[in-house]
Amino acid sequence: MLTGSEMGVVDENAAALGVPRKQLMESSGHAVAQAVRTIADPGEQVVIVAGRGNNGGDALVAARFLDDYDLRVLLLGRPDAISTTIARENWDALQHAEYPTETVRDSSALDLCTPDIVIDAMLGTGIAGDLREPEATAAAAMNGSDATVLSVDVPSGLDAETGRLADNAVDADHVVTFHDTKPGLPDLDVPVTVADIGIPDAAELFVEQGDLTRLERDPASHKGDNGEVLVVGGGPYTGAPALTAQAALRGGADLVRVACPAVVAREIQSYSENLILRPFDGDHLAPPHVDRLADLAADHDTLVVGPGLGDHDATLEGVAELLSGFDGTAVVDADALSVVPDVETDADLVCTPHQGELLGMGGETSEDWRERADLVESFAAEIGHTMLVKGPYDIVSNGERTRVGRTGNPGMTVGGTGDVLAGVTGALACVQAPLDAAAIAAHTVGTVGDRVVEDRGYGLVATDLLEEIPSVLWQRE
Ligand SMILES: NC(=O)C1=CN([C@@H]2O[C@H](COP(=O)(O)OP(=O)(O)OC[C@H]3O[C@@H](n4cnc5c(N)ncnc54)[C@H](O)[C@@H]3O)[C@@H](O)[C@H]2O)[C@H](O)CC1
Ligand SMILES: [K+]
Secondary structure (H helix, E strand, O other): OOOHHHHHHHHHHHHHHHOOHHHHHHHHHEEEEEEEEHHOOOOOOOEEEEEEOOOHHHHHHHHHOOOOOOEEEEEOOOHOOOOOHHHHHHHHHHHHHOOOOEEOOOOHHHHOOOEEEEEEEEEOOOOOOOOOOHHHHHHHHHHHHHHHEEEEOOOEEOOOOOOOEOOOOOOOOOOEEEOOOOOOOOHHHHOOEEEEEOOOOOHHHOOOHHHHHHHOOOOOOOOOOOOOEEOOOOOOOOOOHHHHHHHHHHHOOOEEEEEEEEHHHHHHHHHHHOOOOEEEEOOOHHHHHHHHHHHHHHHHOOEOOOOOOOOHHHHHHHHHHHHOOOOOOEEEEEEHHHHHHHHOOOOEEOOOOOOHHHHHOOOOOOOOHHHHHHHHHHHHHOOEEEEEOOOOOOEEEEOOOOEOOOOHHHHHOOOOOHHHHHHHHHHOOOOOOOOHHHHHHHHHHHHHHHHHHHOOOOOOOHHHHHHHHHHHHOOOO
């Protein structure tokens, strides 16, 4: 089952892999025509009612596969209101080939006549709310006719995001949907054909440009709405938590606070005036600090624990206590990873080990990335948390779904890039599900590294990555 917006991600990923949407539309249209063949014989009368978006475009393609039917093609609205290039190109193709097209400018004048089949291609995944005009009147005409109604993708009026069927929706007799079923379709109690439209599995497996479309920033949002991250780190090291915290800011979080041992607080602050420090006594994290850290963590959307903390026994004990009492989302990195397999917690953890750290956690790895993906998926299922295993192919899995990021380059084996990744993951986990946050973060940090190396060659350092993060996350068409 894929929602309309998930379908949008997959479709844009397919385009990134070289299978553009127009090709998918061709397959969709062909599938619609195939569905017509299963319910009507050649020569029977078919009326296409096409909307002005890509749902309509699918049916305009179908027309070319239905030459042996008695066909009418109705466009709801003016041709210059067709909203996408590919739907328009398919409309133009029908004009050039002199198909019997009609435009319906006034829906009250819509006359379906008495066809055998009506193809409902008014609205698909683009719909929001009840049907407006002219679609509402057209839907009433379809519902009042004796024809068999075949809906394209979803009955017009079904919201593929929520599964909600509008009161004035088309009452379909058959549905042909694409790639995967959609919310609401199983409840309709009509035959649903799921057509393979040639989207490669890779469009769902690999993290690509389409995944970035999950990100949106509400224009009306206030400080804090886009995420508050608490980084618990530092002590033996100071650079790591500073990198993580700055990466979280560049990853879009509104407020990032660093809880660190007091002895290193000034040093960490000195790296950036954008950071807010929350020092605790001493020179390393230990169990007596946990109550205060737990209170702080509860006031944040995500916790990132590990960068620069070191592996002092008391520190690891403190981390285990902190995580076991926590019930939010936490990114766990570096030395903190070793405690995860033994911690019982209600928290959603996103663990970001490299392959060596994965082995240290009790996981298994393989040279072959496909085998590694299977192993990481099993391990994530076993520990009940999300894993992001770093490598030339980043493997992200929550035990149920697995994604693979293919960005990045050998320049990124330098110290500190993992701290940056943990910070971006922490920021994105404020506003995305853990699996999606980890997948987008891995893709983004790798892409950033690729851009830096493309510009300047190898020899990148982790701080080079910080400034480039926003352009990868947000500057897209
Ligand atoms: N995603 C894919 O892989 C593919 C999808 N295909 C088909 O494309 C449609 C989705 O097309 P889209 O252009 O995004 O949206 P629609 O055609 O569904 O709607 C466009 C249009 O409708 C207007 N609108 C929104 N809500 C309402 C309303 N309540 N009443 C009236 N009008 C409304 C809105 O303004 C939009 O502009 C998908 O379903 C598939 O059929 C392709 O096959 C390619 C592969
Ligand atoms: K439809």
